[in-house]
Amino acid sequence: MNAKTLIYSTALLYAVSTLHYLLYLVTKKEKLAIVGLYAARFGFLTNLAAVAVLLNFSGSGVLFTPKGAFLLLSISVVSVFLFFSTKHKLSLSGAFLMPWASIFAILSSFSSGIPKEQLPVGAVGLIHIITAFLGYSAFIFSAVLSIIYLIFDKHLRKKKFSIFFHKLPSLSLVESVVYHSITVGFFFITVSMFAGAVWSQKLFGTYWSWHPKQIMTLITWFVYAGIIHLYLYGNWKGKRLCQLSIAGLILIVINFAGINLLSRDIHSFKG
Amino acid sequence: MGELKLCCLGVSHKTAPVSVRERFAFKGEELENALLTLNSLPGIEECMILSTCNRVEIYFTSRKENPFSQVYQFLIDKKNADLEEINSFFYRKTEEDAVRHGFYVASSLDSMIVGEPQIVGQFKDAFSTAKDLGTAGTILCRFCETALKVSKRVRTETGISKNAVSISFAAVELARKIFGDLNGKSVAIIGAGEMAELAVKHLVSNGASRVFVVNRTFERALKLAEEFGGEAYSLNDLEEVLKKSDIVISSTGAPGYVLTKENVIPALKKRPGRPMFLIDIAVPRDIDPSLSDVEGLYLYDIDDLQNVVESNIKERLREAEVAKEIIEDYVKRFLRWMRELELAPLIAELKEKAEAIRLEVLEKRLPKLDLTPEQRQEVENITRIIINKLLHQPITSVKKKATESEGRHQVVQFFREIFGLGKE
Numbered sequence: 001m002n003a004k005t006l007i008y009s010t011a012l013l014y015a016v017s018t019l020h021y022l023l024y025l026v027t028k029k030e031k032l033a034i035v036g037l038y039a040a041r042f043g044f045l046t047n048l049a050a051v052a053v054l055l056n057f058s059g060s061g062v063l064f065t066p067k068g069a070f071l072l073l074s075i076s077v078v079s080v081f082l083f084f085s086t087k088h089k090l091s092l093s094g095a096f097l098m099p100w101a102s103i104f105a106i107l108s109s110f111s112s113g114i115p116k117e118q119l120p121v122g123a124v125g126l127i128h129i130i131t132a133f134l135g136y137s138a139f140i141f142s143a144v145l146s147i148i149y150l151i152f153d154k155h156l157r158k159k160k161f162s163i164f165f166h167k168l169p170s171l172s173l174v175e176s177v178v179y180h181s182i183t184v185g186f187f188f189i190t191v192s193m194f195a196g197a198v199w200s201q202k203l204f205g206t207y208w209s210w211h212p213k214q215i216m217t218l219i220t221w222f223v224y225a226g227i228i229h230l231y232l233y234g235n236w237k238g239k240r241l242c243q244l245s246i247a248g249l250i251l252i253v254i255n256f257a258g259i260n261l262l263s264r265d266i267h268s269f270k271g
Numbered sequence: 272m273g274e275l276k277l278c279c280l281g282v283s284h285k286t287a288p289v290s291v292r293e294r295f296a297f298k299g300e301e302l303e304n305a306l307l308t309l310n311s312l313p314g315i316e317e318c319m320i321l322s323t324c325n326r327v328e329i330y331f332t333s334r335k336e337n338p339f340s341q342v343y344q345f346l347i348d349k350k351n352a353d354l355e356e357i358n359s360f361f362y363r364k365t366e367e368d369a370v371r372h373g374f375y376v377a378s379s380l381d382s383m384i385v386g387e388p389q390i391v392g393q394f395k396d397a398f399s400t401a402k403d404l405g406t407a408g409t410i411l412c413r414f415c416e417t418a419l420k421v422s423k424r425v426r427t428e429t430g431i432s433k434n435a436v437s438i439s440f441a442a443v444e445l446a447r448k449i450f451g452d453l454n455g456k457s458v459a460i461i462g463a464g465e466m467a468e469l470a471v472k473h474l475v476s477n478g479a480s481r482v483f484v485v486n487r488t489f490e491r492a493l494k495l496a497e498e499f500g501g502e503a504y505s506l507n508d509l510e511e512v513l514k515k516s517d518i519v520i521s522s523t524g525a526p527g528y529v530l531t532k533e534n535v536i537p538a539l540k541k542r543p544g545r546p547m548f549l550i551d552i553a554v555p556r557d558i559d560p561s562l563s564d565v566e567g568l569y570l571y572d573i574d575d576l577q578n579v580v581e582s583n584i585k586e587r588l589r590e591a592e593v594a595k596e597i598i599e600d601y602v603k604r605f606l607r608w609m610r611e612l613e614l615a616p617l618i619a620e621l622k623e624k625a626e627a628i629r630l631e632v633l634e635k636r637l638p639k640l641d642l643t644p645e646q647r648q649e650v651e652n653i654t655r656i657i658i659n660k661l662l663h664q665p666i667t668s669v670k671k672k673a674t675e676s677e678g679r680h681q682v683v684q685f686f687r688e689i690f691g692l693g694k695e
Contacts, residue, residue, distance in 0.1 A: 028589060030430070156448060157563065159575045161582035166434070170451035171546075235544035239566065
């Protein structure tokens with residue numbers, strides 16, 4: 001099978017999953033969530049195959065094109081979602097997360113995938129790329145779950161017995177998953193930064209070059225370190241943790257958009 | 272003789288007031304006598320009686336054209352009922368409707384509170400009584416076993432009995448929504464009262480480990496504390512208790528607010544990052560309603576709890592629709608089984624007839640051929656195979672047609688006539 005078909009099937013499966021999760025949100029029928037979950041699982045497999053085929057045909061340079069980047073983004077968002085939601089019965093989060101995975105997969109199918117230059121990726125480079133995507137996806141998941149937490153909390157407070165009230169296990173569980181995914185994201189971002197530094201040394205002969213992307217990533221790293229510290233020692237739990245997590249994601253998005261608009265180097269994912 | 276039918280004659284909370292239901296109830300020895308009498312009536316092959324406080328239902332199988340008339344007479348004799356009364360309060364269901372109704376009852380879809388679990392036990396008891404007395408045979412045994420299986424599936428696969436439908440359980444459910452696991456959580460009860468005490472009991476049985484009892488009079492606090500295995504405090508120590516409590520249930524007879532911003536907020540500040548769940552069961556209210564805007568506090572009064580219950584009941588009704596889809600499948604399967612069972616003697620007769628013809632012909636013709644034992648055996652086999660192959664198609668066809676709801680009587684009748692079966 002060629003990459004195009006695989007990307008189209010991935011987008012289609014994610015769209016099917018999204019549709020079912022959204023219907024689940026409206027009708028509360030458990031069956032719809034199950035269909036959504038299976039569509040997401042099969043989509044994950046085609047997504048994985050698409051990445052493999054793309055790498056095989058166009059070489060690792062494809063990871064720096066919009067096509068490859070969006071495909072990596074969708075698969076890492078879905079893997080984080082599948083990991084946490086299956087474990088904790090948080091099928092509700094699918095309605096908030098799968099739309100993003102669908103959008104990423106659709107964007108990937110439209111974007112160009114012809115690499116401009118071939119960078120020698122190697123093991124360190126691969127670790128840098130994969131952990132970066134997984135880390136950011138964990139932060140995305142945490143922020144999405146934080147939104148769910150805030151709505152759930154509001155409904156509990158305002159005595160609104162919605163689907164959030166009926167289908168979510170408990171506030172404390174959602175909170176602990178928010179925190180857990182932040183720590184997972186933090187771990188991956190840390191690994192990614194070190195791998196990136198080593199890789200940079202190999203490619204350009206320097207660990208650190210005061211590149212805007214590097215500075216922004218370091219700031220992000222400090223922000224999340226701060227969130228974790230506040231949670232553990234400052235009792236910034238519950239609502240505050242969730243607000244911080246959302247703020248963290250906004251920072252990441254600004255960072256990502258800013259770098260892409262301003263610069264034209266390997267971090268810009270331009271074809 | 273007609274086709275065997277499963278029937279149900281019953282009265283329930285949906286069709287009759289309790290004054291009628293209690294008159295028709297069968298309990299203990301009376302139930303056993305009734306079953307035996309009913310079973311001895313001509314035309315009734317199997318029977319079972321489900322008698323609870325919300326319903327009395329007689330399930331039976333019969334081949335009669337009008338199967339209910341005898342059971343009416345039975346009720347008139349046993350319960351001094353008159354026909355008009357039976358006609359106005361009782362429902363009559365046959366075949367598919369009876370099967371579906373029985374499955375709904377066993378799955379608690381027909382209960383006053385949808386999803387309540389007692390009916391399963393009551394259904395089991397009714398079944399085992401009928402089984403022990405021998406009034407439940409092949410059909411009713413299969414019927415009850417399927418009903419219980421369905422009921423189990425419905426309970427595990429739908430949320431029909433998941434959400435709390437009483438005020439005291441609603442308090443537990445809410446506590447779970449906030450804290451998740453209740454293990455290690457502490458509960459304070461201020462004042463006393465049946466509903467508050469019940470809620471504390473449910474919280475404790477769901478994992479809450481410490482109970483603080485606060486009362487205006489220390490003696491009463493001591494007495495209640497002993498009951499819960501908790502610690503007693505007087506009202507003066509309220510702030511001290513609030514600091515340590517995750518869940519507070521207030522139910523005093525005080526005219527004003529007992530819990531206000533002045534005593535709750537300082538206590539909340541002493542427990543950073545740990546929310547508090549306040550439940551106000553008292554009328555007039557004990558807890559200042561403006562506290563519900565405070566971060567880290569979840570305040571529910573009696574009306575809010577009532578709303579939780581109502582929303583949960585709606586949720587159960589929604590789940591009941593899912594349950595009905597599951598049940599429909601089992602109704603179809605049971606009816607197919609029952610109709611195939613009806614056909615079994617007919618098919619056996621056809622096979623016997625064919626075998627008799629085969630033996631008769633072989634007995635006449637074989638001696639003329641003068642065959643070796645091996646050849647004889649081969650002829651035997653060949654004739655058997657011909658019969659099996661020839662009968663295979665008509666048997667599968669009639670089985671298929673006989674399980675359809677439309678026109679199966681004619682098909683079975685034609686089948687009888689074509690093969691000359693059933694001399695009745």
